[in-house]
Amino acid sequence: MRRNIVIALCCTMVFASCDLLDITPKHVVSTEKAFDDVESYRMALNNVYLTLTSSVMNMQTTDYASDDFKNVISGYAASNYYVYNWDYQSQPQPYIWSYQYQLIARENVLIDNYGIVPAENEANQDEIDQIYAQALGLRAWSLFNIVQIYAPHYDGSNGGEEGIPLKVHLELEYLPKSDLEEVYNQIFGDLEKAETLLTESAYSPSSSDKSYEFGLDAVRALRARVALFMGDMETALEASSHFIDTELLDKEDYWMLWEDQFGSANKEILFMTHDLSDTDDAELIDYHEIYENNGVLLSDELVNSFGEDDIRKESSYINANQVPYKYIVPVNERNSQIDRNLHYKHFRLAEQYLIYAEAVLQSDPDEAMRILNVLREKRGAELLTTRPDKLEILKERRRELFCESLRFYDLKRLSSELNLVVERANGSVLTANSPLYVWDVPKEETNSNPYIF
Template sequence: MLAFMLALNSCDKYLDNTPLPLSVIPSESLYQSDKLVASVVNGIFVSTTTAGAFSGPTFSDMVMVSGMFTDELRNLVPGNNFDVFYKNNIQPENSPFWNDFYGNIYIANAALEGIQSTSANLQFKEQWLGECYFMRAFLYYHLVNFYGGVPLAVTSDYRVNNRLSRSSEELVFKQIIADLKLAKNLLSDGYRDGSGNSSTKRVRPNKAAATALLARAYLYAGQWQEAENEATEVIQDANYALESLNKVFLAGSKETIWSLANGEPKTNAYFKAFNNGMPAVLTGNQTPGTFNIFGVITDQLYASFEPADERLNSWVRTVKAEASATRPETIYHLPNKYSSNVNDAELTVPLRLAEQYLIRAEARAHSNKNTAWDDLNIVRKRAGLAAIQTGDIMVAIAQERRVELFTESGHRFFDLKRTKQIDQVMQNVSPLKQSNWKSYMALWPIPNVDLFQNPNLTPNPGYGQ
């Protein structure tokens, strides 16, 4: 407690965009004022959004490892730590996210209990509760997509949590949906900062963010009408609009529903991962590795764009390595969604409006509604493409999701699994990656230490203990 209070006195600056570090486990005494509660809730955000899963050029970043794992990114440095993902050879000891996400779920559970039970008069009580429910749902959404059915820990009682068995994917999505419904009812229409005050920055979840994630959860759960309804609610909200391609990821973009605060003034993590000041022409002994660039777009992803697609010009960057005595001329294509080296000019955006159109298109297509084409064509029009109205609508939506949402939040990996296309795709690309794809690899291994500590926790098939 003393360590927490000392940290609190020097961390007021974190309360707008960035939460406090999670070096101290919350206790009941931390829920006696909005400022103290803010520090606990903010800790969930900083630990989740500035840690490995969203940190850009690291070996545990979600975009990097899921892109390497599927057919989005090619590893440029064979033998490095990305290779276990690129070669589809993940082992329990290098399986990411599990521990970090469950650690933050524990903090969210403790915060929910503390906020609900406190006798203090909290001005922003509903906001804090809504944010905790939202973040718990956000974390479970990723866990279930990477690991399948997972233990549902919804209290801070470690004696219970350490003996939980796995729940089915269906039950996990029910919990996600239930949490998001609560968050939607609790969160405000406008955006707030880390102190609970109104803000123009979209770095904390609001009602629309909960609605958008709920639309996604309903889609994944196969509840088409509910997915359509939630997506429609966001689409009809005048606070959100599709931006031109070069403005989508800028701070202040009207397309942003929820973005991740950088935590401190710095360039975006994915600018560092895929640009980092690398020139358009590499000379002499320069390679992408010279600029700490380890992954580039695969030929398969690049070829999937239609020639007239303006996303090729705006969101894909071409770099040429000149021929030398040791290499032929080489062309690389890199994601360029984040292209500014200016601090805080761009923010990572897990929820944006274009996805809501594609969610509604897919939900309507499953319900045999012709209006699915209308939503699809809205996204195509923004990319400079002609409208389409014939053919297999589900194939068209899958294609549009691939070129619209590439290298964002693991969408490609999750889409391939939920549409049951992953085996076909990975069997085609695995020879190019010098990997040996097996169906069980679609679920990642649970860390052995958790299996050892919890006798009721079973491993995913295919991974020995």
């Protein structure tokens, strides 16, 4: 009991006030007491996963800044309205900056204290190693999300441009922005360490826990995603190749992806967060309700891009009013009542197919077409008969991954190359390579941190 209280204090008192980068956990219980065995270390990791279940940790807010929606009103979550209008400094400000850095602080607790956790035997050390590896992978994911939103797109040639502050230790100090190259080196460094440890460790999560743990699949999936977004097609191809021999669900079984998270035939989920529908937070994180109460509708262009038999457009996923249904199970032949199905799927097998197709496109367009057709066949879409180009792959990414927090990132990385323009009904425009692709750092940060203006 004493140890549980110690960890609870370490992970709540200390993190409650770290909204800004200069705030490092204070009143910290000594690490020698906090992590005096593997159980305590595991509890700290569980605290990170619990934090991820909060709606404010989901990156889907960025979808409002994309072209997937044709309407949003200032309602249930007013910040969504401002993001929709590319107005990033209006109140209430987008919360991604502060909450992602809070998450990094929790991850840094695990990373910085890796060396002090005692191991009684080899099995203990394996568990310590894999906890540390998961923390590294999760931190890489947090850094990637922040740099995608608050810094220019990194294409490998502009590494000297300002990125984001690299808060990778628990020191008490303000930090300036590191350059983009340094940020991406940190991300890849974390992922490489994590993959090595997870590959060499004898640890293996149970089948029921696998999709909830940021394990080897998630680390490789993130490495493929990061490499694609910086244009490192060789690394993107190598990382995504780990997944393309895993079969996607057949069209008839597609429902399992969203309704049967733990079915043995469902191999499509690589990492997701828990279902909190039976908790007091359910109303706050119900993705469907957030959309409905904001009057959000999917764009006509997106909805009309699906073929007639494409399972991804059926009423279980897009309702008649063009409200996205991906995170709610409606009444159907398998369910007698609506189920608030709040498992957020952050990394999926289909994304890896799409990364592989784009990474191999230039060197082997026939292989790119083959892998796209494997995906399209499984989703009930017509097969391609001619070699795809990058725009065709981007369209397929949009159909497959809508409302999963990647569309804005895709527009940002490809807007200049493909001359992509987003126009709102009120006439406001997000042009190719617009400065609006870089969100404003919140005022609370710029007002307190002398290194960020």
